Amino acid sequence: MLRQVLEALELLEDPRVDGAMVQGWLAGKGTAALQVTRLEGEGGHTDALTIWVKGVGGGATLGIIGQLGGVGARPQRLGLVSDADGAIVALACAAKLLEMRRKGDRLPGDVVITTHICPQAPLLPHAPVPFMGSPVGLPTLLRELVAPEMEAILSVDTTKGNWVLNRIGFAITPTVKEGYILRVSEDLLAIMRHVTNGPPQVLPITTQDITPYGNGLYHINSIMQPATVTAAPVVGVATTSAVPVPGPATGANQPFALERAARFCLEVAVAFTRGECRFYDPEEFARLLALYGSMRHLQAPD
DSSP states (O other): OHHHHHHHHHHHTSTTOOHHHHHHHHHTTOOOEEEEEEEEETTEEEEEEEEEEOOSSSSOOEEEEEOOSOSOBTTTSOSOBGGGHHHHHHHHHHHHHHHHHHHTOOOSSOEEEEEEEOSBOOEEOOSSSOEEOOSSOHHHHHHHHSOTTOSEEEEEEEOOSOSSOBSSEEEEOOOEETTEEOOOOHHHHHHHHHHHTSOOOBOOOOTGGGSOTTSSOOOSOSTTGGGGSOSSOEEEEEEEBSSOOOTTOBSOOOHHHHHHHHHHHHHHHHHHHTTOOOSSOHHHHHHHHHHHOOOGGGGSOO
16 A cells, blocks of 8 residues: 555645645545535634545444644644654545445445544644644544444554654554453454564553543543544554654654555455454443443543
8 A cells, every 4th residue: 555655645745735635636546425624723724534435335334533633734844744644544545445446346334534634733742742733622623533433443643752662663552442441452453463464563551541632631642532432442553653753743754654554454444344353342341331330431521
């Protein structure tokens, strides 16, 4: 999927990029239902994208969310920022799935891909490195990015500004569902091994990370925020680095690492829609609820 990743990189580094430009690019890949919604905020605007890639019918529906603050931080920074990784991976997946569908390879179920396009996002202070903000609030973004038809979600986000996992590539998180941090999916670990030809990487997350932003608690980043607004199981796909890299850093996007992350998401889409990949064990989750009750209060804002 390197070609799709490189095309997405070139598209998103344009200072004029918006939802219409992305829509035009994807139109050349194949036919899909695509919605562009402009969201206005105090800091400007961003274009939320939803792409529905229809399967043959009868399979499960996977959601792939490109989670980010913005693809650019103009005028403070010129060029594509590190924070754009989520959008790059999501759009590369959309392009590849549309090309596959046009050629005749249709998945059993649907894939819903969402992200947002903002080349002029604000900067936010954060330790150990600054974060990218967004012109609109995260609750507003999540209402657009998390679709009700998503039965499971991969949330792709740049996760380079930490000392927790320090290796170039990508990592996955444990599954999060309704306030519970569940064990890491063995099916996803197997797919990751096949895609990388090596041992999988797992990003550790904490209870703080799965609570909504704005509650005064430390969050590693926004990678798990989709889990605060859905009952579907959510797994983070984190692009990682060997040293902390700020979200607004330019020249920091690693095409080969992004290609692996995108290829992982594609393989998960194929397996999940065919019923061959589980994000969690429903029986074990039911047992958790019976023993310890609901943890959905962790999804509620402060």
